[in-house]
Amino acid sequence: xxxxxxxxxxxxxxxxxxxxxxxxxxxxxxxxxxxxxxxxxxxxxxxxxxxxxxxxxxxxxxxxxxxxxxxxxxxxxxxxxxxxxxxxxxxxxxxxxxxxxxxxxxxxxxxxxxxxxxxxxxxxxxxxxxxxxxxxxxxxxxxxxxxxxxxxxxxxxxxxxxxxxxxxxxxxxxxxxxxxxxxxxxxxxxxxxxxxxxxxxxxxxxxxxxxxxxxxxxxxxxxxxxxxxxxxxxxxxxxxxxxxxxxxxxxxxxxxxxxxxxxxxxxxxxxxxxxxxxxxxxxxxxxxxxxxxxxxxxxxxxxxxxxxxxxxxxxxxxxxxxxxxxxxxxxxxxxxxxxxxxxxxxxxxxxxxxxxxxxxxxxxxxxxxxxxxxxxxxxxxxxxxxxxxxxxxxxxxxxxxxxxxxxxxxxxxxxxxxxxxxxxxxxxxxxxxxxxxxxxxxxxxxxxxxxxxxxxxxxxxxxxxxxxxxxxxxxxxxxxxxxxxxxxxxxxxxxxxxxxxxxxxxxxxxxxxxxxxxxxxxxxxxxxxxxxxxxxxxxxxxxxxxxxxxxxxxxxxxxxxxxxxxxxxxxxxxxxxxxxxxxxxxxxxxxxxxxxxxxxxxxxxxxxxxxxxxxxxxxxxxxxxxxxxxxxxxxxxxxxxxxxxxxxxxxxxxxxxxxxxxxxxxxxxxxxx
Numbered sequence: 001x002x003x004x005x006x007x008x009x010x011x012x013x014x015x016x017x018x019x020x021x022x023x024x025x026x027x028x029x030x031x032x033x034x035x036x037x038x039x040x041x042x043x044x045x046x047x048x049x050x051x052x053x054x055x056x057x058x059x060x061x062x063x064x065x066x067x068x069x070x071x072x073x074x075x076x077x078x079x080x081x082x083x084x085x086x087x088x089x090x091x092x093x094x095x096x097x098x099x100x101x102x103x104x105x106x107x108x109x110x111x112x113x114x115x116x117x118x119x120x121x122x123x124x125x126x127x128x129x130x131x132x133x134x135x136x137x138x139x140x141x142x143x144x145x146x147x148x149x150x151x152x153x154x155x156x157x158x159x160x161x162x163x164x165x166x167x168x169x170x171x172x173x174x175x176x177x178x179x180x181x182x183x184x185x186x187x188x189x190x191x192x193x194x195x196x197x198x199x200x201x202x203x204x205x206x207x208x209x210x211x212x213x214x215x216x217x218x219x220x221x222x223x224x225x226x227x228x229x230x231x232x233x234x235x236x237x238x239x240x241x242x243x244x245x246x247x248x249x250x251x252x253x254x255x256x257x258x259x260x261x262x263x264x265x266x267x268x269x270x271x272x273x274x275x276x277x278x279x280x281x282x283x284x285x286x287x288x289x290x291x292x293x294x295x296x297x298x299x300x301x302x303x304x305x306x307x308x309x310x311x312x313x314x315x316x317x318x319x320x321x322x323x324x325x326x327x328x329x330x331x332x333x334x335x336x337x338x339x340x341x342x343x344x345x346x347x348x349x350x351x352x353x354x355x356x357x358x359x360x361x362x363x364x365x366x367x368x369x370x371x372x373x374x375x376x377x378x379x380x381x382x383x384x385x386x387x388x389x390x391x392x393x394x395x396x397x398x399x400x401x402x403x404x405x406x407x408x409x410x411x412x413x414x415x416x417x418x419x420x421x422x423x424x425x426x427x428x429x430x431x432x433x434x435x436x437x438x439x440x441x442x443x444x445x446x447x448x449x450x451x452x453x454x455x456x457x458x459x460x461x462x463x464x465x466x467x468x469x470x471x472x473x474x475x476x477x478x479x480x481x482x483x484x485x486x487x488x489x490x491x492x493x494x495x496x497x498x499x500x501x502x503x504x505x506x507x508x509x510x511x512x513x514x515x516x517x518x519x520x521x522x523x524x525x526x527x528x529x530x531x532x533x534x535x536x537x538x539x540x541x542x543x544x545x546x547x548x549x550x551x552x553x554x555x556x557x558x559x560x561x562x563x564x565x566x567x568x569x570x571x572x573x574x575x576x577x578x579x580x581x582x583x584x585x586x587x588x589x590x591x592x593x594x595x596x597x598x599x600x601x602x603x604x605x606x607x608x609x610x611x612x613x614x615x616x617x618x619x620x621x622x623x624x625x626x627x628x629x630x631x632x633x634x635x636x637x638x639x640x641x642x643x644x645x646x647x648x649x650x651x652x653x654x655x656x657x658x659x660x661x662x663x664x665x666x667x668x669x670x671x672x673x
Contacts, residue, residue, distance in 0.1 A: 192231055226297065399441070419475055461512055515553060541619070551624060569610070
């Protein structure tokens with residue numbers, strides 16, 4: 001039997017089921033809702049339209065279902081009860097005949113088959129009940145929605161691409177007062193999951209926001225709608241539409257509404273008079289999920305190029321977000337940090353945020369008093385972006401900022417926050433000698449206090465020794481390298497005596513300062529990090545005090561082996577260090593083959609990096625010999641004959657293919673004396 005239009009179908013017949021009277025007109029179901037004629041009937045038709053369309057799509061194949069469909073099996077008797085109530089209210093719609101048809105459909109369902117005629121007539125009678133103003137239609141639509149909730153039905157909803165049809169229903173303004181929003185939200189969520197949104201019009205995302213703006217939406221339904229919005233926002237086309245239509249304001253207002261449950265027609269983003277509504281724990285948990293989903297959407301939107309193109313740093317929306325940084329609510333502060341941090345990507349914007357808005361001072365306050373991990377992490381990331389322009393570094397990198405950030409180094413806090421705080425410090429130090437000076441200042445001005453012998457850098461080095469997180473260790477090593485580079489390159493215009501005094505303090509107070517750099521050159525996972533370590537060690541060895549610090553770490557077999565291997569290019573057995581060619585070859589073998597051209601490019605880059613590392617290692621050896629500093633201080637001030645001989649041989653024969661292992665063995669023999 002072919003699938004006929006509903007208006008052309010005959011009623012389901014059996015020996016006990018007479019036809020519906022001919023004067024009963026059967027409305028055709030369409031994906032485009034007609035203009036409502038009265039609020040009660042039209043609103044009911046809108047919900048039923050989406051639900052019955054969804055349900056009919058589940059069953060149009062007419063093939064036996066191999067999977068159990070328990071919700072559908074319960075549906076037919078449940079609808080029978082609802083229809084019986086309609087008969088008791090005097091609605092002359094052939095209800096008795098419908099109940100007989102429902103019993104037949106129930107039997108078919110339990111045998112794994114769908115009676116298509118009965119299913120289509122269920123849709124028709126629901127339309128008739130809606131037109132008659134039947135006050136229990138909500139129950140009927142709810143039953144149909146429940147039938148679409150178990151897994152087989154959900155798969156069918158997705159497979160039949162119902163999302164555009166349901167969006168068409170929601171787009172009708174009458175839905176704002178629809179008493180069955182919950183069912184619509186349920187069907188929208190099911191239909192949008194894993195659905196390719198490309199056929200949807202640009203305005204479809206605005207239709208979803210129309211639901212979000214509805215003040216009658218319950219928290220669980222609001223979460224459903226927001227999750228659907230997240231799906232749309234993954235597409236650049238809908239991102240551009242949302243931003244260009246000013247819908248970001250709607251999303252921000254929705255976040256505020258989650259606290260006050262009040263959303264005006266022209267929502268303000270001001271938090272001045274925000275009143276937080278008290279909720280029970282279960283409600284609060286649900287609404288926290290809503291906020292988290294909203295913040296993710298807003299973060300994604302603010303990271304899109306179209307956002308910065310639309311909202312300048314002087315716009316009212318950016319000004320509102322700056323005010324949000326001072327909110328008492330963690331989620332509001334978190335949202336502001338993420339969005340403003342995404343906007344702070346150019347020097348001009350960062351300078352304006354610091355000079356005009358002084359946001360860095362507000363962020364320092366968040367670091368001082370904040371306890372929520374996500375807020376602190378977002379604030380640190382925002383400050384790191386602000387520290388990119390050279391003009392901002394000295395403004396942000398003052399003792400107050402360093403003092404607040406340092407509390408994450410001195411305590412056992414979350415590793416992600418520790419990494420972010422050290423990363424911020426490195427950004428503040430980059431090319432800013434003033435911040436280096438603050439970092440080397442005593443923790444206490446009281447000379448009798450033990451803290452007077454410690455600096456903020458001491459706390460960073462203590463964190464290096466305490467943590468097992470390799471990413472934190474690497475970031476600390478890069479911070480030490482940044483300090484060495486800053487002092488070496490920022491000496492122009494600074495008195496020589498001041499530079500020498502700074503170097504003396506750097507090495508005298510921090511005897512273990514070269515340890516992070518030793519870790520960088522002896523690891524094999526990150527070649528670029530290793531190169532940065534050799535460069536910093538070469539800079540460090542230029543001064544006598546720095547050479548002493550470098551000599552100390554060269555006592556480690558793996559570090560000295562790395563030095564010999566870097567200069568000679570040979571593998572050193574038992575040193576804990578693999579030859580560079582082997583490391584790079586292994587790294588390349590794990591990458592997808594991009595063709596001979598890509599391989600040649602990587603080979604050239606590898607050779608260039610090896611050349612730079614070798615040059616820096618040779619500078620390091622030369623500076624050590626020039627300063628004649630002993631590796632082991634207990635033997636006196638002069639470098640031992642054996643150790644000096646090893647380094648001199650290394651300097652004379654950097655390209656020799658023999659003798660590298662012998663050099664390490666000779667150095668080890670001195671250590672055993």
